[in-house]
Amino acid sequence: MKKILALILTLTLVLLIGCTKIPDKTVPQGNQPGVTDETPTQRYTVKIAGLMGPTGMGMAHMFKSDDNLNDYDYEISSDPSELGPKVLKGELDMAAVPTNVAATIYNKSEGKIKVVALNTLSVLYILEQGEKINKITDLKGRTVYCSGQGATPEYILSYLCTANGLKVGKDVKFNFTYNNHADLAKFAVANKPYCCMLPEPNVTAVLAKNNKMRVALDLGRVWEETVKDDSKIVMGCVIVNTAFAEKNKEAVENFLKDYKSSVEKVNAQEIVDLSIIPSVEIAEKAIPRCNIVCITGENMKEKSMGFFKVLYEANPASVGGKLPDDEFFYN
Template identity: 25%
Template sequence: MVLIFLFTIALLNADEFKKVEKIVLSGPPASVSHPLLHMIESKALKDLAKKIEFKIWKNPDELRALILRGDIDFVAVPTNVAANLYNKNIDIKLLNVSIWGILSIITRDKNKKSLKDFRGSEIAIPFRGDMPDIVFKEIVKAQGMDPKKDFKLIYLSAPSDAMQMLITRRVDHALLAEPITSMALRKTKSFPISLISPDLYRSVDIQKEWGKTFNTEEKIPQAGIAVIGKKDDYIIKRVNEEYKKSLKWYKTHPKEAGILVNKYIPMLMPEAVADSIKYTQLNFVPAAEAKKDLEFFFKVLKKSDPKSIGGKLPDSNFYYNK
């Protein structure tokens, strides 16, 4: 009887919900967005809206413009960017964190295994003052080094630019995020391993250095999904649930995931996307449960550059908790 009652209530709730005209999902051409593409392809939200769209953003300025125009409803976003927007009075709530490890140094020198080994070397880094740059600097400072004096940092406007510098041998080391790291290895035939000696090697795992340096777990709450503006609670919960399901599919179907991502983001090689899944820490954690890890992360970013999170730690309303 209880099961029948609950089933009846569920049906009533579903009947009460009226489809909206459109739901727009958005994200950068990065791993955090890939489950959203599966949600669209599998029509996971077809009962919520008559039309589901996906819009790519390539930098925080583009994202801010999309939000201010009211063009998007849910967004895949670096956690510090979400915090920054929240602290600038944008109506945004973080729903979950799904990317916990995506950064590494890729090198032409297989003997370089630690950050200290890169002293005196040129390292290409995308986006000066953005999260990967700040994380790198804070780790090396905590390890007793000076990022300005001990390294020759070359800043570039996009991860693809750093990859091109590696491939064309204009630089021997770069700090990259997946799947760009796997793209560089594929393009130089450094992976899969063959009879020919690799040109590039995976070196320092930034997440391991983070854990070792700050005496914490080897993971960084780097990106997740956020909701923009006021939305029906049922829609928010369903989007969150479907993202979790699609993330699981993405993790367990690397080959198919690579083909799917390439369909929507042609610049990403299917094989490289498939390779990258093994080297990315993918784990769905509700924002409220990730709060402790996020606040530790935000404190490190704030110490280096308060502007990276909007000047202060976001308050508890930033974390979706229903």
Template identity: 25%
Template sequence: MITRRSFLSHSAGFAAAASIGGSLPIMANAAAPSLSLYGPPVGPSVVLSYIANKGLLSEYTSKVDFSVYKSPDVLRAGFVSGDWKLAGTPSYVAANLSNKGLPVKMLNIMTWGMLYVLSYDGSVKSPADLAGEKIGMFFRNDMPDLVFGRVMQQNGLTEGKDYTLHYVSTPFEALQLLLSGRIKHCVLPEPAATAGMVKGKKLGKKIHRSIDLANEWASVTSGKGRFPMAGMMVHEDLLNVQPELIEGFHKACIEGTQWVKANPKEAAAVAAENIKLPAPVIAKSVPHTHLTAERAKDIQVELEQFYSILAEKNPSIIGGKLPSADFYL
């Protein structure tokens, strides 16, 4: 059952992670026989759960433990302290930490975007359909807000003139406004979007997944409908001591991603023990998480384009400049 407490903890925790670092910290020590993996509820953590449970890193370590973390501040503290060497993170957070002098690099991207507009109005299919409307939004001037605003701008819509945003602190608050009927539309990440639709159905409310902001990103870049939202960040200490582990982990990400996408119900069953959401919700969210496993160097142009677009309105989000070329592994 999805309780208010569990929904708040997991959806807000994930989206908070998505705004400042949310993700899959993995602690590793070159001399240690085990890896301890930590991650947010759902999203790429479903892949991490599979990697841990199926022994995909047995060639490099005797044991892999996975558990869900509660606070995104732990990610920052772990890397600043030097205790963490390999972590999943929103891609711009890795750039920010690198530009602040931490010896970190981007290994890969594990999701091509997980942001959606939910709406009561089934006729809403595109940004243009939100003209004149009020939309719930969390994390002002952070990644979700910047992505949505840029998509709307590209479609000729200006905030305050053509539409308005109702800012709240967490995705749970945005969804509560939607469920109470105080707003008709809101932006939510996965798995909050799926969990919210399930909650709405139980309340007898028809909520539509109206706009996939990843698909809409094509209008911004004149390229593919995707943006490099989150992936794995590596500390140079681990990269220098155990480069074979890093390569093995990336291969495990590829294998795990393919399996999770092909077997969402089975993947949810594996992950549900660690991710405190019902397995059916996890399974339903998987197709909307746009999982991938792309080497950062192979998509450096897309990453730099994403960073540059975010920085147009908020330069500090990436630390004021693009990372150096050797940031991308």
């Protein structure tokens, strides 16, 4: 297939507002939970929404492919808050949303949605003008300019600093003057901060315009070095209307096959052009740091519950007031 270097990205990543080791970026071949090799007996039309940015990027190929097992009536959204209600009402069967949004919808709706796949790991990075920051403890004595105050990015960075012995507000300070990702990216391009935390694709946009900046820390890797379980920073997922899933199990299984294939092609940069991102160069360079995945079945709980616990401890409301139970995960 001809490589088409353009994809669903936006220079304002919507974050809950989820980077891990390379082996986690692709779904293992063979017997994967939730994915079977049976030939479908019926073709389904699935109403689905992708979210701009890395959370929706994995769907790009699927939306335009002629090789899908299902047909997809799709839409692209920049606002995750509008997708949950649509899935609950049945206006959409599935949607890509931030993981904490999924947990909140699940808890508040008493289980009317489920997560069928985790689709984005960490997209958060510390950028630096220099070579002094090589581990999280090197942030001691520094001010980190951040976006995402009172949301997942702040909770993640606070946890990683605290877990590694840094007292936030004393040993390391966060500056949220530019709380919007795009505004902070512009500030970084102008050589203003010594170091800052940004998500992809903003990271790539900054690096393309400011050669003094470098990626100092991959917070996904810092997480793996910090936690004592197998959890990851899990930023995005695909949810399904529970009633739809129960009545249309074959359609869900078909989707998992189609989506797995799409993710593999996106990561290989066989990307269908949806005319959303203005820069092909940024798209190409951002993909490896977007950590687009398709994790299904029992692996979803293993990879995400440690992450949800961190969010819950930081702010219970960020996951809907309580941790999601086992029924949250489609299996």
